Amino acid sequence: MNGQVPEFSVLRQNMVRQQVAGRGIEDQQVLEAMQRVPRDAFVPSHLANEAYEDYPLPIGSGQTISQPYIVALMxxxxxxxxxxRVLDIGTGSGYAAAVLATVALEVFSIERIPELAEQARDNLDRAGFSQVHVRCGDGTLGWPEAAPFDAICxxxxxxAVPETLKQQLSIGGRLVIPVGPEHSVQRLVCIxxxxxADFERQDYGGVRFVPLLGEQGWS
Incomplete structure (x- = not known):
């Protein structure tokens, strides 16, 4: 870019058209949310020029921001x-929480790493997402005092699917989570x-996420 600031709005439009809608995402509210939320505001400044590419990006502390298509699919x-009212586990830099807050009424987001939780709060505040509540803690245990939730991501x-999260779902609520016996390869399922006492499970294919650490996740 030769030092020039990229036209992020154009890059965002291209991202939504090619990487999101172009790969089968049809929910109009999700497409509009992906168009509205500035992904460049949720990545390190030196990676802003890559914010609208179709791959994860490092955000510090060994974590990444998920690729746009996966955020939209979930x-x-x-x-x-x-x-x-949505529970978001694994806040990271706050991008997915911002997308969910654009579609839903209120988002409760839990991040295990203190530095990232603080970073997410700052990012969300600067971007104007006051309806997102962030706290640092063990996401596998959910947010009991705010439950039940209409959806959990x-x-x-x-x-395995944490039983605590299942029990924090409202009747008719959906839990979207990667599950698998290995750290690096999972299946994306919707519960x-x-x-x-009854839960229905659907499988949406193979994915790769960082491991979920906590009392009801990986040790």
């Missing part, structure tokens, strides 16, 4: 309509709570 699987791979 949001679409949650089937949000605009009035939901987990941005890290678990060895829908049909009743107090």
């Amino acid at each position: 949001a679409q699987l949650m089937a949000l309509k605009g009035r939901e 987990v941005a890290a791979g678990a060895p 829908t709570r049909r009743s107090d």
Whole structure:
């Protein structure tokens, strides 16, 4: 770019058209959210020129911001309509929480690493997302005092679906989470709570996420 500031709005439009809608995301609210949220505001400044490329980017502390398509896919699987209270596990830099907050009513987001939790709060505040609440803690245990949630999104791979998160779903709520027996390879699944004791599971293919660490995740 020869030192010039890129035209981020144009890059964002291209991202949504080519990487998101072009790969099968059809939920109009999700597409609009991806168009509205500035991904460049949620990556390190020296990587801003790469913010709208179709790959994860490092955000510090050994963590990454997920590629745009995966953020959009997980949001679409949650089937949000605009009035939901959402639990977001693995805040990272805050980008996915911002996308979810653009579609839902309120987002509660948990980040395990203190430095990233603080970074996410700063990013979200600067971008104007006051409806996102961030705290540092063990995401596998959820946010009991704010439950139940209409939807839960987990941005890290678990060895199994945490029972605590399932129990914090409202009836009809959806939990989207990568699950697998290995740290680096998982299946993206959507768990829908049909009743107090009944949960329906759907599989949406192979993904790669960092491991979900915590009491009900990887040790």
